[in-house]
Amino acid sequence: xxYFHYFSGIMSERRVRVRxxxxxxxxxxxxxxxxxxxxxxxxxxxxxxxxLRIEDTxxxxxxxxxxxxxxxxxxxxxIEPNEGIGFGDGAHAPYRQSERKPMYRQYAERLVExxxxxxxxxxxxxxxxxxxxxxxxxxxxxxxxxxTRQYLKNSTSLSADEVKTRMERGDKYxxxxxxxxxxxxxxxxxxxxxxxxxxxxxxxxxxxxxxxMPTYHLAHVVDDTLMEISHAIRGEEWLPSAPLHxxxxxxxxxxxxxxxxxxxxxxxxxxxxxKLSKRYADKLGFxxxxxxxxxxxxxxxxxxxxxxxxxxxxxxxxxxxxxALIGWHPGGDKELITLDEMxxxxxxxKVHKAGARFDYEKAKWFNQQYLKARSxxxxxxxxxxxxxAAGFTLGDSKLAEYCGLIKxxxxxxxxxxxxxxxxxxxxxxxxxxxxxxxxxxxxxxKWDEYVASxxxxxxxxxxxxxxxxxxxxxxxxxIMPVLRVALAGIxxxxxxxxxxxxxxxxxxxxxxxxxxxxxxxxx
RNA sequence: GCCGCGUUCGUCUAUCGGUUAGGACACCUCCCUUUCACGGAGGUAAGAGGGGUUCGACUCCCCUACGCGGUACCA
Numbered sequence: 001x002x003y004f005h006y007f008s009g010i011m012s013e014r015r016v017r018v019r020x021x022x023x024x025x026x027x028x029x030x031x032x033x034x035x036x037x038x039x040x041x042x043x044x045x046x047x048x049x050x051x052l053r054i055e056d057t058x059x060x061x062x063x064x065x066x067x068x069x070x071x072x073x074x075x076x077x078x079i080e081p082n083e084g085i086g087f088g089d090g091a092h093a094p095y096r097q098s099e100r101k102p103m104y105r106q107y108a109e110r111l112v113e114x115x116x117x118x119x120x121x122x123x124x125x126x127x128x129x130x131x132x133x134x135x136x137x138x139x140x141x142x143x144x145x146x147x148t149r150q151y152l153k154n155s156t157s158l159s160a161d162e163v164k165t166r167m168e169r170g171d172k173y174x175x176x177x178x179x180x181x182x183x184x185x186x187x188x189x190x191x192x193x194x195x196x197x198x199x200x201x202x203x204x205x206x207x208x209x210x211x212x213m214p215t216y217h218l219a220h221v222v223d224d225t226l227m228e229i230s231h232a233i234r235g236e237e238w239l240p241s242a243p244l245h246x247x248x249x250x251x252x253x254x255x256x257x258x259x260x261x262x263x264x265x266x267x268x269x270x271x272x273x274x275k276l277s278k279r280y281a282d283k284l285g286f287x288x289x290x291x292x293x294x295x296x297x298x299x300x301x302x303x304x305x306x307x308x309x310x311x312x313x314x315x316x317x318x319x320x321x322x323x324a325l326i327g328w329h330p331g332g333d334k335e336l337i338t339l340d341e342m343x344x345x346x347x348x349x350k351v352h353k354a355g356a357r358f359d360y361e362k363a364k365w366f367n368q369q370y371l372k373a374r375s376x377x378x379x380x381x382x383x384x385x386x387x388x389a390a391g392f393t394l395g396d397s398k399l400a401e402y403c404g405l406i407k408x409x410x411x412x413x414x415x416x417x418x419x420x421x422x423x424x425x426x427x428x429x430x431x432x433x434x435x436x437x438x439x440x441x442x443x444x445x446k447w448d449e450y451v452a453s454x455x456x457x458x459x460x461x462x463x464x465x466x467x468x469x470x471x472x473x474x475x476x477x478x479i480m481p482v483l484r485v486a487l488a489g490i491x492x493x494x495x496x497x498x499x500x501x502x503x504x505x506x507x508x509x510x511x512x513x514x515x516x517x518x519x520x521x522x523x
Numbered sequence: 524g525c526c527g528c529g530u531u532c533g534u535c536u537a538u539c540g541g542u543u544a545g546g547a548c549a550c551c552u553c554c555c556u557u558u559c560a561c562g563g564a565g566g567u568a569a570g571a572g573g574g575g576u577u578c579g580a581c582u583c584c585c586c587u588a589c590g591c592g593g594u595a596c597c598a
C-alpha cells in the first residue's frame with residue numbers, strides 16, 4: 001500500500017510501483033525471470049503496482065516475437081504485471097520506449113541548456129579509431145570525459161558558430177552527459193547499503209543517440225520518473241552505471257522522486273565462472289529459458305530450439321519457488337513456499353549480496369517435491385492429452401490411478417507420461433538379461449496349470465498373484481523378478497501386486513501369457 | 524589496467540558480538556522395500572588469509588588474496 005521512503009531527504013509515503021523492463025532481444029532467461037519475480041513480490045507485498053515496460057531503444061537488437069515471449073513467460077510463471085505491455089495500459093501509456101521516443105529529446109535538451117550535457121558530433125567510426133589509438137598508446141579503456149572531451153568534436157570544444165552550422169547542416173550528433181571531473185557520488189542501495197563512486201572513473205555517457213532514440217540511461221531515468229516508479233530492482237551489472245543515473249535525476253531536478261535502487265546479486269554459472277549463460281546451460285544440459293524459444297545459430301544461421309522449463313516438465317510454482325531462493329532467503333528452515341507465502345515473507349533487506357551459482361539438481365528436487373504433492377486427479381488432468389496420444393484408452397479414474405502409481409518415481413510431469421508407459425500400452429522393451437538369469441520353464445507350466453482352473457472375471461488380481469506365487473513353490477527372490485519383467489518389461493516400477501491390480505486379473509493374465517511365451521524364446 | 528561489488532560445508536543458505544556454527548541439495552552408510560523410487564535414521568563437509576577493536580568475533584574496522592560485474596551511439 002504505502003511505503004516509508006527512508007532516504008529521500010524528506011520522509012514521505014509513496015505508493016510502491018515497480019517495473020520489469022526487459023529488452024525484446026530474445027527469450028527471457030532465468031535471471032530475468034528472477035528479477036521480474038522480485039519486482040512482483042515487492043509490489044504485492046506492499047499492495048503496489050507491477051509494471052511491464054519494454055525497453056526497445058536499440059533497433060538493431062530487436063527480435064521478432066520476443067515481446068510476446070516475455071508476456072507469455074510471465075503468465076506461465078504466474079507473476080503477471082497489472083500494468084503495461086500485454087497487461088493493460090494504466091495512466092502512463094505507452095509502455096514501449098520506442099513509442100515514447102518523442103518524449104525523451106526534450107529532457108536531453110533540458111540537460112544541455114542547464115549545462116549538464118552537450119552535443120557531440122564524433123562519428124562512431126571516429127570514436128572507434130580514437131579508442132584504438134588510445135589503446136595502442138597504453139590506455140586500457142579510453143574515456144570520453146572531462147579531459148578528452150576538450151579535443152573531441154563536441155559543443156564544449158567547438159565554437160558556438162561551428163556547432164550551429166553543423167546542426168543546421170544536419171550533421172548527426174548525440175547528446176552526452178557532462179560528467180563532473182572529480183566528485184563523489186553516494187547513493188543508498190536497498191541491498192548493499194551506501195555505495196560511493198568517484199566521477200573521475202565515469203565517462204560522458206551518450207544519453208540520446210544519433211537516431212534520436214535515448215539510451216537506456218536517459219530512457220529509464222525519464223520513464224521511472226514519469227511512471228512514478230518507487231523502486232528500481234535490477235541486476236548487479238547495473239551497479240556501475242547507477243551513479244550516472246543518480247546524477248541524471250539530480251540534473252533534471254528529479255532527485256526527490258528518484259526510485260530507490262536495489263541491485264540484485266547475479267545468478268552465476270554452476271562453476272562460478274561468469275553470469276549464467278545459455279551457452280553454459282546448453283553444455284551442462286539444463287534449460288535456460290522458462291518457455292521453449294527458438295534462436296538462430298550465429299554461425300550456421302540455422303534455427304535452434306531451446307527447450308524451456310515448462311516443456312521439460314517443470315511446474316511453474318516449483319520453478320518460481322526454486323528461483324526465489326537463489327539470492328533470497330526469508331530465514332527459517334522452510335524451503336517449500338507458495339507464491340503467497342513469498343509475498344508475505346519478502347523483503348529486499350533479506351536479499352543476499354553475493355552472486356549465487358545455479359544448481360540444476362536443486363531445481364529438479366523442487367519439482368519433484370511439487371509433483372509428489374499434486375493429487376492424482378490433478379496430475380491426470382495435466383498429463384491426459386499426452387498420455388492419450390501415447391496410447392492410453394482408459395477413463396479418467398484409471399488415469400488418476402496410474403498417476404498415483406507413478407508419481408513417487410517421477411521428477412518431471414513428463415516423467416509421468418513415460419515412466420509407466422508399459423502400464424497403459426504393450427510392453428515395448430524386455431530386460432532380457434534378467435530373464436536369461438532368472439527364467440525357469442516351470443513358471444510357465446505352473447501358470448498354465450494354475451490359470452486353467454480359474455475364472456478370471458471373478459478373481460482379484462492381487463489375490464491371483466499371491467496365490468500363483470505360492471502355487472509355484474518358488475522363493476519370492478526367484479519368482480518376483482520374473483513376474484516384474486513379465487508385467488513391466490523392466491526391473492523398476494511400482495510393486496508387482498499393485499501393477500497387477502492396475503492391469504486387472506484378465507489383463508494381468510494376458511500379459512503374463514504373452515511374456516512367458518517370449519521368455520521361452522530368449523532363455 | 525582502473526573502478527565497484529562480493530567472500531560461511533562441493534552447491535543454495537541461517538547466524539545480524541557469546542551457538543556443540545543450523546537447514547536444504549548432492550554424496551556416503553543403515554533401515555523400509557527381495558525392483559526402482561519415496562520415506563526414515565545417521566554420516567562426511569564451512570567462516571579465504573593476515574592484522575586490529577572487544578572480556579569475547581563468522582558477525583565491526585583495515586590490508587591482502589581470490590571471484591564476479593562494469594569500463595559501447597547494448598541493455
